[in-house]
Amino acid sequence: MSVSILGSRESGQNIRDTNVRAVQAVANIVKSSLGPNGLDKMLVDEIGDVVISNDGATILRSLEVQHPAAKVLVELSRLQDQEVGDGTTSVVIVAAELLKRANDLVKYKIHPTTIIAGYRLAMKESIQYIKDYLSVKTETLGKDAILNVAKTSLNSKLIGAESDHFANMIVNCVEAVGIVGPNKDVKYPIKSIKVLKCIGLSAKESVHLNGFALMTGRTAQGMPTSIKNARIACLDFNLNKFKLQMGIQVLVNDAKNLEKIRIRELEITKERIQKVLKAGANVVLVTKAIDDFALKYFVEAGAIAVRRVDKKDIRKIAKQCGAEVLITLMNNEGEEVFNESSLGSAEEVTEERLGDNDFIFIKGMKKSSSQTLILRGANEFMLDETERSVHDAICVVKRVLESKSVVVGGGAVETALSIYLDSFARTLGSKEQLAISEFAESLLVIPKTLAINAAQDACDLLAKMKMYHAASQSSSEEKKQEYKYVGLDLANGKVRNNLKAGVLEPTISKIKSLKFATEAAISILRIDDLIELAPKPEKERDGH
Numbered sequence: 001m002s003v004s005i006l007g008s009r010e011s012g013q014n015i016r017d018t019n020v021r022a023v024q025a026v027a028n029i030v031k032s033s034l035g036p037n038g039l040d041k042m043l044v045d046e047i048g049d050v051v052i053s054n055d056g057a058t059i060l061r062s063l064e065v066q067h068p069a070a071k072v073l074v075e076l077s078r079l080q081d082q083e084v085g086d087g088t089t090s091v092v093i094v095a096a097e098l099l100k101r102a103n104d105l106v107k108y109k110i111h112p113t114t115i116i117a118g119y120r121l122a123m124k125e126s127i128q129y130i131k132d133y134l135s136v137k138t139e140t141l142g143k144d145a146i147l148n149v150a151k152t153s154l155n156s157k158l159i160g161a162e163s164d165h166f167a168n169m170i171v172n173c174v175e176a177v178g179i180v181g182p183n184k185d186v187k188y189p190i191k192s193i194k195v196l197k198c199i200g201l202s203a204k205e206s207v208h209l210n211g212f213a214l215m216t217g218r219t220a221q222g223m224p225t226s227i228k229n230a231r232i233a234c235l236d237f238n239l240n241k242f243k244l245q246m247g248i249q250v251l252v253n254d255a256k257n258l259e260k261i262r263i264r265e266l267e268i269t270k271e272r273i274q275k276v277l278k279a280g281a282n283v284v285l286v287t288k289a290i291d292d293f294a295l296k297y298f299v300e301a302g303a304i305a306v307r308r309v310d311k312k313d314i315r316k317i318a319k320q321c322g323a324e325v326l327i328t329l330m331n332n333e334g335e336e337v338f339n340e341s342s343l344g345s346a347e348e349v350t351e352e353r354l355g356d357n358d359f360i361f362i363k364g365m366k367k368s369s370s371q372t373l374i375l376r377g378a379n380e381f382m383l384d385e386t387e388r389s390v391h392d393a394i395c396v397v398k399r400v401l402e403s404k405s406v407v408v409g410g411g412a413v414e415t416a417l418s419i420y421l422d423s424f425a426r427t428l429g430s431k432e433q434l435a436i437s438e439f440a441e442s443l444l445v446i447p448k449t450l451a452i453n454a455a456q457d458a459c460d461l462l463a464k465m466k467m468y469h470a471a472s473q474s475s476s477e478e479k480k481q482e483y484k485y486v487g488l489d490l491a492n493g494k495v496r497n498n499l500k501a502g503v504l505e506p507t508i509s510k511i512k513s514l515k516f517a518t519e520a521a522i523s524i525l526r527i528d529d530l531i532e533l534a535p536k537p538e539k540e541r542d543g544h
């Protein structure tokens with residue numbers, strides 16, 4: 001007797017086929033955007049907002065995927081984005097291929113559990129092989145290695161043509177935020193890098209600035225444009241004319257007293273400002289408004305005041321320059337005071353004009369050295385995509401600077417692993433052998449797709465790559481060892497030593513994407529039943 005379910009149920013091969021189809025559909029969307037010759041996608045949402053992107057995670061996030069298995073893939077690229085920042089397209093393509101091949105094996109009557117065990121083993125072996133044989137320490141490659149990593153990441157993007165300019169900027173920027181930790185290891189908190197977008201000029205005019213930038217100007221013309229040895233006050237309350245709270249009634253009999261009230265209202269704000277200035281502040285950042293009448297006090301004191309600073313920004317500035325964000329001047333006794341200890345310091349605060357916008361730069365802050373990238377571009381879509389590409393590149397540069405290890409790109413790692421796993425599978429006498437062979441074959445989807453996207457002959461190139469990698473793994477000759485770095489030269493439709501050509505990626509990106517792709521494929525493969533409950537009829541839900 002079967003259990004009756006109010007809804008639909010799909011199980012066994014049916015659900016596996018449905019899942020594979022859904023996952024394949026998602027992967028096919030991003031497939032054509034992989035690699036330096038990948039194309040972009042234009043996405044329009046329901047209110048007509050346009051996004052043009054080449055980034056796997058962004059594309060998938062913008063698609064409102066309904067199918068539960070396909071959602072796993074969307075989640076997968078998000079995870080890769082969060083953990084590594086780059087490689088979001090590759091991870092999805094590999095996961096979909098792994099799943100497709102696993103499903104074929106199930107059709108040949110191999111139990112999913114065996115396939116899962118085989119995939120896990122293959123993943124472990126691959127990671128070990130990358131660590132032992134394929135990764136290269138950056139120290140042996142010189143300073144250009146880091147630049148090349150950034151360039152490889154930028155190559156596939158809209159700003160690929162300017163990759164030299166951007167790579168330089170990004171590497172300088174990430175290197176500048178490095179902090180030496182307690183164990184002498186250097187950490188690169190990329191949160192200290194602020195990326196600002198400014199419409200106008202071309203992408204090449206983007207600049208890197210040593211300091212924190214706010215995209216506003218000073219509030220009055222009379223204020224100085226540059227202050228050295230700045231003492232910064234961060235206020236999270238407004239400096240408007242003082243007002244009594246709503247609902248408070250003051251009855252005035254004499255007209256003279258009314259005037260007095262007005263004057264006193266202005267004086268309260270004046271006193272507040274003077275307390276702040278007397279404590280030594282010469283730069284005052286306020287998250288809310290500053291009344292126009294109050295500006296003259298700052299001008300007289302030769303201080304810069306900036307209003308409507310973003311709360312997140314002011315917190316960051318306060319943390320880095322050693323200031324305190326005050327929500328009121330009131331102390332425990334009910335008096336309004338401003339202590340000098342609430343001030344932070346910076347070497348210089350200046351106002352500069354770039355394009356159509358004024359920027360306030362805070363340079364040389366006490367605790368950390370913030371860096372700012374100001375991106376330029378012809379329109380909003382280009383700027384948004386530039387920002388995403390720069391973010392990817394910043395992430396990979398950080399990864400490489402921290403782990404000091406790279407692998408060769410352009411399909412080299414995937415082909416090497418594929419050849420290795422194939423021979424590894426043959427050393428096993430168990431049922432997992434087939435699964436490992438399929439895993440090996442799945443990895444080739446990356447070089448294949450790269451070649452196809454570049455309008456090159458994928459079969460021919462793949463055969464050449466396989467030959468070189470097989471030669472490098474079967475021989476101990478010094479010259480043939482170099483062959484493990486053979487990857488695709490997409491522009492010329494040839495194979496070449498990509499280590500020499502400088503196509504490099506962080507090792508951690510490859511390792512994590514293998515791990516995540518395998519886990520995602522396994523988690524979908526484990527599903528053998530989909531029970532979808534029918535929504536309850538409206539009447540019952542109301543309970544009336």
Ligand code: ADP
Pocket residue numbers: 033034035036038054055056086087088089090091152153155156408409410411446450488489490503505
């Ligand atoms: P992802 O979102 O996965 O990072 P990309 O579109 O950035 O996707 O493409 C990355 C792939 O392109 C990697 O496999 C990388 O090795 C390859 N690649 C990047 N630049 C080159 C190049 N100059 N020559 C060959 N392959 C390249």
Ligand code: MG
Pocket residue numbers: 086087088153156392
């Ligand atoms: Mg990339």
